[in-house]
Amino acid sequence: MFSKATFVSVLVLALGLQAHAHNAFVPMLGVSGTPARSDVQRPSAAKPCGNAALSAVSTSTAATIAADGTMTITSTDFNAGADGSRAIKSISLDTTATGKSFKALPASAIVKNGDANPTTVGSQTLTVQVPAGTKCTGGSGKNLCLMSITSTAGFGNCVVGKQAAAKRDYHPHGSREVRAAARSAAVMEIEELE
Numbered sequence: 001m002f003s004k005a006t007f008v009s010v011l012v013l014a015l016g017l018q019a020h021a022h023n024a025f026v027p028m029l030g031v032s033g034t035p036a037r038s039d040v041q042r043p044s045a046a047k048p049c050g051n052a053a054l055s056a057v058s059t060s061t062a063a064t065i066a067a068d069g070t071m072t073i074t075s076t077d078f079n080a081g082a083d084g085s086r087a088i089k090s091i092s093l094d095t096t097a098t099g100k101s102f103k104a105l106p107a108s109a110i111v112k113n114g115d116a117n118p119t120t121v122g123s124q125t126l127t128v129q130v131p132a133g134t135k136c137t138g139g140s141g142k143n144l145c146l147m148s149i150t151s152t153a154g155f156g157n158c159v160v161g162k163q164a165a166a167k168r169d170y171h172p173h174g175s176r177e178v179r180a181a182a183r184s185a186a187v188m189e190i191e192e193l194e
Contacts, residue, residue, distance in 0.1 A: 022078040023085060023151040025126075027061035028052075029158040037078045041157045048092060048148035049158035054099040057146060058139040062162035065145070069130040071161050075114040075151070076123040085153040086114030086124045093130065097138020097146040097160065105131065116152050136163045 022040040024031075030052045031039050041050020065071045077084035088110050092102035105128075112127040128147070136145035143163045150156035 023153060023155040024076050024078075025088075025149045025151075025157055025159050026074040026076060026123075027063055027159060029054075029060050029146070029160055030056035032061070035076065035157075039157075040078070040155050042154060043148050043150050043156045043158075048094075048102050049099055049146070050156075052158055054146075057097045057099075057144060057160055058141075060160045062144060062160040065130050065136070065161045065163045067164065069132060069134065070111060071128050071130060071147075073126050073128065073149075073159055074123050075126050077118055077121055080118050080120050082117045083153050084118060084121065085116045085151045085155075086118055086122075086126075087116035087152045088113055088126065088128070088149055089152040089154075090150045091128060092148040093134070094146040094148075095134060095136055095138070097136065097144040099146060099158070102146075102148055114151075130161065136161065 022037050024035040024040050026035060028035045028039060029049055041052060043050050063071045063073050075086035075088070077086050091105045091109055093105055094100070094102045109129045109131070110126075111129050112125070114124040114126050128149075130145065134145070136143050138144040138146065139160075139162075141162075145161040145163070147159045147161055148156070149159060
């Protein structure tokens with residue numbers, strides 16, 4: 001039988017190993033450049049971005065959301081094995097980028113996932129899909145979304161996604177029809193003057 005001391009020692013060791021398991025999804029909210037192990041968060045329902053400062057949304061590096069809704073991110077683990085999983089377990093999206101209105105995305109939003117049990121420390125490129133028709137309205141440019149991403153090991157963070165600015169139907173002198181109508185009106189005025 002195990003003594004209480006042996007049980008406590010095994011429990012402390014297991015918890016200690018768990019605490020050293022980390023993964024980050026890059027670009028990471030509030031982190032400039034490559035994240036360090038100390039930047040890793042544990043998102044929760046109460047804190048979907050962990051302890052990251054939500055005020056950093058407009059100043060953080062953003063992943064580009066392509067016209068087809070796909071977004072490429074990098075999953076980096078700081079230790080091998082299942083505790084250093086590079087695989088996405090869940091994604092939530094906040095189109096206002098305020099951190100206050102996250103909505104869970106379906107598993108199908110994970111287009112290309114990472115390794116759930118990597119044998120080495122490293123990085124993988126992942127692809128996620130923003131639902132069709134999504135309009136990002138956050139940040140000073142009104143084109144940022146915020147994604148809370150959690151790995152299968154429970155680590156993760158928020159990633160800022162940036163949509164391209166919507167193309168405007170801009171005509172300096174109005175639409176083709178408006179310009180044609182103006183020409184016709186001008187010709188009629190000239191004919192009346194003659």
